[in-house]
Amino acid sequence: MNIVVCIKQVPDSAAKVMVENGQVTWGDAPLVMNPWDEYAVEAALLLQEEQGGDVTVLSVGGGDVDEALKIGLAMGCNNAILVTDPALERADSQATARVLAAAIQKIGDVQLVFCGKQAIDGDMGVTAAQTARVLGWPILSLASSIKMEEPLIRVERTVEEGRQVVEGNLPAVVSVVKDIAEPRYPSFMGIRKASRATIPVWTLEDLGLEAPTFHVSWPELNNPPVQEVTNEIITGDSPDDVANALADKILGEKVL
């Protein structure tokens, strides 16, 4: 069973993300593998331990995505591929999905594609479904556990109303949620391998694709409104006095 995990490199979740002059910045905070994608890597590695085959981490992005891909290798993935092209700068999710799908086809003999449920930067949450659509494969989204019953894949989905079990045919695309399993740390052996690895870089030309047209753009980006916070300590002679004063204050401020 050959598996591809699609990952994205994003600013560290601890970074202070700001908008300056209409551009998003995160200062000098490091770029990391999208945390949701770490769960996808873990799901793929667990399935590989059970079923064998190769796991390839795949990413579309700038040249510096190397780092996130190397984390994938250090966690235990067999191969990594980077697709980068100047024409993909500011690509929307649809264009990204087309590129991912073409790369998955070029890798060849892939039975399963894993994605995180969304990326913590764009928060669109649609790339997995769009990639499945381009490939013409079923999408099993928000999977919290996976079971192979070839040629079927059965996943459990956690939804607000409860749990669903969904089956699909292989090949398929699966997006995963946190419940799947805690992502492993890179191993020292993996780190040694990853640090020596040269990651193949594919361009649009290598994939036989034209420069895509983007249908979604971000004409306006704003920081969240600044909240004015003031502190006031309410005192009184007895707990009742304090409670009454607090209740009056809350009602007065129309909080309730």
Place this chain on the structure above:
Amino acid sequence: MDFNLTEEQMMVQNMVRDFAEKEITPIIKEYDRKQEMAPFVLPRMAELGILGICLPVKYGGQGMDYISLGLACEELEAVDSTLRVVMSVHMGLNSMGLIQWGTEDQKQRFLVPQARGDKIACFGLTEPGAGSDVAAMDSTARREGESYVINGEKMWISLATKAHNVLWIARTDPETNDPHDGLSAFLVELDREGISRGDIHGKLGVRAGSTGWIACQDVRVPLENRIGEEGEGFKIAMSCLDNGRYTVAAGATGLIRACLDESVSYAQERNAFGREIGKFQLVQQKIAHMVQSYDAARLMYLQAGWMKNQGIRNSRQTSLAKWFATDASFEAASQAVQIHGAYGYSDEYNVERYLRNSKGAVIYEGTSEIHQLIQAGYALGYRQDAPLRKELPTYDEQAWREN
């Protein structure tokens, strides 16, 4: 001169940081209060390979360099000193001593299981009546045919009750002119008959660690367990300390960083006199000192680690790094408590634990006073490093990674 870490070293740093923050941060206060070591710590560090980080793959290690060991220690102590203590005794004071002084047979028998983390190792030098004055030790090893009979007690031994092996220094010759020359080193398996051991409670700090005593009463060990030659015990102990002190220096650097990070974050959220306390110059001064200490301590331990990688004798640099970083970590922790005010005095925040933990490292592996004597000794020309019969092997990436 290249101050960059390699990609590999950065990945090691992140991996160890993730482990410490995800798995230890949530439980550390509970175990610190209980004065117990969390039972999963050693097996987990073994499973992740941390216990064999800088040892060659062919001896069961992970094939990383000595700088990676330092980086790991910095990350571990940024969460809790007890994690770094594990590396100091298991790796620095014992396993690195074996790789430097052990025979091939001893490496196969003792180092391989230690590097894999199947066996935990500790170091027995200090005694109830002998700390800085090593040569005053009472422990003896008497040769009887093809074995030695060991008697004596070691105290303040980290991992005393958790370890399987101890590197034990004892007097084999009471007649030497210089008492240092009468000492020898032994690798003693702690399941041998005649050994008793226990934990010490009521310590100021490193409460989530294991510190104890080990007593040997007529413990018989075979000749093949003697590390180095008879009379080399003091030299072996000192070269173990060159490695242990390196891990202590790197760890204390992590402790300074933890103090700095928590002080910065608290100074930005706590208000007094109508503004955040970070705006006050006296708070800024404390933070500036922490920044200064962190950068200096880090440069010093990385230099010592680089020298180890290159196979250059680093006793002076390691001693300097250890002295500076531990003194600076105690000061940083004290000032971090001060910045946190009354909150810093309670274990609601981490800084009081940092302060308690930091005091130990100013005492063990050479007190700050001993390190000052060492530094002055070098400067005045009273002290020189004579070449050793066996040096710590130079890091060789290829050799380290051969199976």
